[in-house]
Amino acid sequence: MPTEKINKLVLAYSGGLDTSVILRWIKDQFGCEVIAYCADVGQAEETEGLEEKALKTGASKFILADLREEFARDFVFPMLRANAIYEGYYLLGTSIARPVIAKKQAEIARDEGADAVGHGATGKGNDQVRYELTMARLAPDLKIIAPWRRADWPFQGRADMIAYANDKRIPISVTAEKPYSMDRNLVHVSYEGGVLEDPWREPYNDMFRLTVSPEDAPNTPEYVEIEYEHGNPIAINGARLSPAKMIERANEIAGRHGIGRVDLVENRYVGIKSRGVYESPGTSILMHGHRAVEQLTLDREVMHMRDSMIPRYAEMVYYGYWFAPEREALQALMDDAQKNVNGVARLKLFKGSATIAGRKSPNSLYDPKIASFEEAGGYQQSDAEGFIRLAGVRLRALARASSKR
DSSP states (O other): OOSOOOSEEEEEOOSSHHHHHHHHHHHHHHOOEEEEEEEESSOGGGGTTHHHHHHHHTOSEEEEEEOHHHHIIIIIHHHHHTTOOBTTTBOOHHHHHHHHHHHHHHHHHHHHTOSEEEOOOOTTSSHHHHHHHHHHHHOTTSEEEOGGGOTTOOOOSHHHHHHHHHHTTOOOOOBTTBOOEEEEOSSOEEEESGGGGSTTSOOOGGGOSSOOOGGGSOSSOEEEEEEEETTEEEEETTEEOOHHHHHHHHHHHHHTTTOOEEEEEEEOTTSOEEEEEEEOHHHHHHHHHHHHHHHHHSOHHHHHHHHHHHHHHHHHHHHTOTTSHHHHHHHHHHHHTTTTOOEEEEEEEETTEEEEEEEEOTTOOOOHHHHOSSOOTTOOTTHHHHHHHHHTHHHHHHHHHHHTO
């Protein structure tokens, strides 16, 4: 038996293989009350039937928290305002969901008088860090039970857990023949593990949930207009929507054109390279449109400075530092740059691609008279001569020094 004494634990519960087995194992191993908590961050029908399953597996109580609007408004949209992309491809759908899930878990633990929380993240992955750094900031007094890292955890992998679940009559959907892991929320669906651990192997086409194959997408392009206010998307094709509904609608539109699929070998925080397959149709076009409006409204130096910080911001999200002071400080800078990012982007969606077809803004810094090759527009072209001469001073000095060698 473990040496820790736990009276009541709130488990982050999805109803999948890992957390189903963990729920039963924690209850038996610690002899404590286990509350199964599921955060609805946009899993759709995946939350159906979870209460009955959790209670049958041994939970004393099941709590389903609808976090979709909070997730979209307070977590996804700030990340979109920063144009955050990890390692050039990943739109951070799983990464950004973990802090909102953990935040609510801490709140429930307080409300229920629990002295511990638990999660099913493995010791090889990023999610353990994301959960526990959130707890470190919001609820440092709670004990954290992470079974995958424990010496008394008896399972080596998914095959062992499947056998255990069958022995304990715990209903599961995963099978030994198709053991890849899937995680869904408003932003994306992620797939990893099992057959996907071979980076040379192409994903099953029938694996994807949000997008059609680009080859099967409509043969006619679709135009979509997205309106932004202070960097936040607020309307699609003239219809104003809440943040969560905005993402859902964008997923629907972009998904039918096969937009947003990513196959990436990424660098985990723990130092391991892993292969992940993602589909993020809605946020792909929302970010694309955001960039289009920024082209008109952001000052050059502000844009370049902000862009230089995107990799660092994305790294903070990926590593789990959402509630860290450095992310909050950087967010303030990102948001200040968005004050005048207002306008509409028109995108053309076709066979897996989204291209900019137009953009307009009441705060546009674009002056067609100055930009035009057909008229001066108040721009004195001769001024460029002195500017170029000054810019070339050091280069001419370098050339002179090089010629003397």
